[in-house]
Amino acid sequence: MxxxxxxxxxxxxxxxxxxxxxxxxxxxxxxxxxPLSKDIQKKIYKKHQELQYLTYKYFKIKRVFPIIVTDELDASKFGMAVYSQNRQINIYLNKNRFKENENYMIDDVIPHEYAHAIMFALGNFSNENNGHPKMWQDICKKLNGLRCDRFVNHKDILIEKTNIFK
Ligand SMILES: [Zn+2]
Structure with missing residues (x-):
């Protein structure tokens, strides 16, 4: 039994x-x-609006840096800021990382990458700490980034132009 x-x-x-x-x-x-749920897409859109406002408020930059969600980024990366040869500046977000923690992606990663984009737009292509000098940190904080840590151990910027220092 x-x-x-x-x-x-x-x-x-x-x-x-x-x-x-x-x-x-x-x-x-x-x-x-x-694609990501409508709810997450809406949160990204709202964050993007906020960042555009802060970018103009503090840096007088009207330019909008596109935020592109992709599943083609290296798995270890959360996001990436890319300066292309045609001077286009794009922010890529790793779609797969949204599954673990969407708030981290939106409140930490987006301002972090947006600060890189502003650095590019201001003509600063510093390699210090893989693109995380003090100036980057100050910008990140102005963008209400939650963790603007300078000593991150990931390489998340890509500069695709050979003569940017000219
Ligand atoms: Zn970074």
Whole structure:
């Protein structure tokens, strides 16, 4: 009798675990295939508006730096600021990182990368701390960045122009 109950119990555990795994797999699968939820997109849009306002308020820069969500960034990266050869400045966000912590992406990563974009726009291409000199930190703080840490150990800027110092 006891053995039968135990069997029943294990069978139920196995069924529940299978359902859970299928659900998690399905969740990953749909996340990978679809764009970010409308809710997150709206939060990014609002943050972008706020940053455009602060950028003009403190630096008198009217330029808008596009924020592009992509799943093609290196998995270790949260975001990246890219200065292209045609002087275009774009901010890329790693879509897959939104799954872990969307608030971190929006309140920390976006202002962090936006500060890099402003540095580029002001003509500062410093390599100090991989592009995180004191000036970058001051800009990041003005943008209400939550963690404007200068000694981050990731390389998140890309400058695609050979003669930027001319
Ligand atoms: Zn950075």
């Amino acid at each position: 006891f053995i039968q109950q135990l069997r029943k119990f294990f069978l139920i555990v196995v069924i529940i675990a299978t359902i859970l795994l299928t659900y998690l797999w399905y969740d990953d699968y749909t996340f990978a295939l679809n």
